[in-house]
Amino acid sequence: MKKSVKTILTSATAFILIISSLLLSGCATTGKPDANGSEKESENGGSEAVTTTKKPDIVFPETIDFDDEQAILTIFDMSDILDGVTAKVNKKSKSITMKASVNGTNFTFTVGLTKWAGYTSPEQIVTCSKLFWYCYPQMFARLANDGSPTSVFLNFENEGYEVASAGGNAVHIHDQWLHDHPSDFDCLTHEFAHVIQGGWNGNFSPAYEGDTYMIERFADYCRYIYAFDKGRYNDFGWDLQTASTENTYYKSVRLWVWIDYTYSTDKIDIMKRINKYVQAGDRSAISKNWGTDGPMWDKVFKGTEAEGKTITELWDLYTASSFSKLSTKPRKVGDRSALEREFDVRKTIKGRAGDVASYVNLK
Numbered sequence: 244m245k246k247s248v249k250t251i252l253t254s255a256t257a258f259i260l261i262i263s264s265l266l267l268s269g270c271a272t273t274g275k276p277d278a279n280g281s282e283k284e285s286e287n288g289g290s291e292a293v294t295t296t297k298k299p300d301i302v303f304p305e306t307i308d309f310d311d312e313q314a315i316l317t318i319f320d321m322s323d324i325l326d327g328v329t330a331k332v333n334k335k336s337k338s339i340t341m342k343a344s345v346n347g348t349n350f351t352f353t354v355g356l357t358k359w360a361g362y363t364s365p366e367q368i369v370t371c372s373k374l375f376w377y378c379y380p381q382m383f384a385r386l387a388n389d390g391s392p393t394s395v396f397l398n399f400e401n402e403g404y405e406v407a408s409a410g411g412n413a414v415h416i417h418d419q420w421l422h423d424h425p426s427d428f429d430c431l432t433h434e435f436a437h438v439i440q441g442g443w444n445g446n447f448s449p450a451y452e453g454d455t456y457m458i459e460r461f462a463d464y465c466r467y468i469y470a471f472d473k474g475r476y477n478d479f480g481w482d483l484q485t486a487s488t489e490n491t492y493y494k495s496v497r498l499w500v501w502i503d504y505t506y507s508t509d510k511i512d513i514m515k516r517i518n519k520y521v522q523a524g525d526r527s528a529i530s531k532n533w534g535t536d537g538p539m540w541d542k543v544f545k546g547t548e549a550e551g552k553t554i555t556e557l558w559d560l561y562t563a564s565s566f567s568k569l570s571t572k573p574r575k576v577g578d579r580s581a582l583e584r585e586f587d588v589r590k591t592i593k594g595r596a597g598d599v600a601s602y603v604n605l606k
């Protein structure tokens with residue numbers, strides 16, 4: 244099992260996480276790498292007060308009481324995001340299981356509160372559930388392969404990884420994370436993307452000097468494109484870094500947003516191809532074949548305008564474009580960023596996938 248060590252600094256404490264590339268463990272790819280190459284959480288994560296999405300007539304209780312099933316069902320109303328979501332309260336296992344059929348696929352989403360200590364508010368837990376129904380079926384419809392699960396668990400736990408992690412079809416979020424960083428809901432979009440990846444094997448994914456970089460770049464690409472409510476919560480505290488800060492092809496998230504925006508078409512989905520070839524894990528996809536001019540990229544780009552170009556050549560084209568420089572941070576919460584105003588990135592990319600987002604009430 245291939246392992247790497249990543250240091251994650253939070254505002255208060257530094258944690259060292261042993262990350263297994265097979266298990267897609269703890270993630271905090273929310274900020275700029277510091278001088279030591281480790282990752283810092285966003286400077287702004289949590290500093291901006293954000294009103295969570297809710298119906299005006301719902302009053303959220305201070306806690307979730309499993310003896311009061313009706314009160315739980317009242318707040319776990321997903322209808323402002325998606326119609327037809329049913330919810331069931333499981334008192335014994337302290338969990339809420341939601342089900343819905345979306346675009347012909349039956350999804351199950353279970354919120355686990357066994358290790359919840361009450362730091363994450365009931366309203367935040369409901370918003371996290373809405374985020375799942377907003378982003379997961381969209382990502383699934385576009386990017387899923389055989390290894391992508393339709394049943395997903397989200398456990399709020401006052402223990403374990405400081406931020407969040409994913410393994411198989413279960414996502415953990417630390418109970419204190421949203422309490423301390425109340426706008427950082429989209430760390431879960433990143434984790435749900437890892438679930439869609441379905442257990443990428445680091446031995447068969449793009450790597451640079453032992454860093455299986457594409458595992459995290461793919462999840463952060465998804466975080467940007469499928470951020471809850473068009474980036475309402477995400478964009479102020481978490482931005483796509485420019486080519487001057489994420490200054491190599493293997494560090495850059497924005498490069499992949501640009502490659503997908505520029506070269507994918509209605510018929511050829513570059514990100515779906517990457518997910519497919521890595522998930523397949525066959526011998527042709529071993530890490531060395533994902534080098535800057537490796538044969539796997541020929542397969543990924545075949546039939547697009549990027550066909551025949553190496554990753555290094557694409558990087559040079561990217562860094563020469565204004566796409567690599569424009570800010571993704573809006574002036575205030577809810578505004579569009581300079582990048583979105585010029586390129587309309589999310590709408591363009593989601594639009595190619597047909598109407599997979601049309602069921603979502605929050606477009």
Ligand SMILES: [Zn+2]
Binds near residue numbers: 268269458462
């Ligand atoms: Zn991650």
